[in-house]
Amino acid sequence: IAGITQAPTSQILAAGRRMTLRCTQDMRHNAMYWYRQDLGLGLRLIHYSNTAGTTGKGEVPDGYSVSRANTDDFPLTLASAVPSQTSVYFCASSEEAGEGTGELFFGEGSRLTVL
C-alpha cells in the first residue's frame, strides 16, 4: 500500500543520546514535513522540505535537524535528546507546495520518550 512509513514506531531514549527518526514515502510527493504532537494538543511543525535538497525551519525547530537527500526520505535527528522532546512525531507529505489542495498524508507516528 502506497504511503508513508515511519520508524521506529516507539522508542525510549536516555537524555543526551542521539536519535534519528526515519521517514520514507513512495508517493513521489515533493513536500515533506515533520510535526510533533504533545498530549492533548495539536500538531506543531518542526521542519519541512518543499523539494529534495532544500529544508526549512518550522514553528519549533530547536534541538532538531533534518536532511532531504532524495525525494523519498526525510529523516529527523535529535542530536542530544532532552525530556521536553518526549512526544509523538508525525511525518507527512503533500503534493508540491503551492499546488493541489495541499492535503497532508501522514505516517502512523513515532512515539518517543526521553528519560
Place this chain on the structure above:
Amino acid sequence: AQKITQTQPGMFVQEKEAVTLDCTYDTSDQSYGLFWYKQPSSGEMIFLIYQGSYDEQNATEGRYSLNFQKARKSANLVISASQLGDSAMYFCAMREIDTNAGKSTFGDGTTLTVKP
C-alpha cells in the same frame, strides 16, 4: 495570535444526531486552504475534508460538510447522523500559500464523544 482556534476542547453528541465542531482562523493571505483531520484513539491522522478560500460552495464529503463563512473567518465541520466510530479527536488546519510557503498550521483539536 493563534492562527487556528478551536474553542471546544470536548463535545458530546447522541448517536444519529448532527454535531458542529467550531474552527476560526486568522490569515492575511488571499489564497489559503482549510482542512479537517480526524485522529481516532489509535493515533493515525485521517484527512476528512478540504475547502479552498476561493470556493463559493461549501465542501461536502459524505456525512461531513464544511460550513465556510469567509467574512467571519470560520470553517466549522458538520457531521451528520453521528456514528459511534466518529468518536475521535478532530483537528482544523489551514494552509497558507503566500505567507507560509504552503505549510499547514493546526488547531489544538476537539475531542468528540458519540453516545449510544
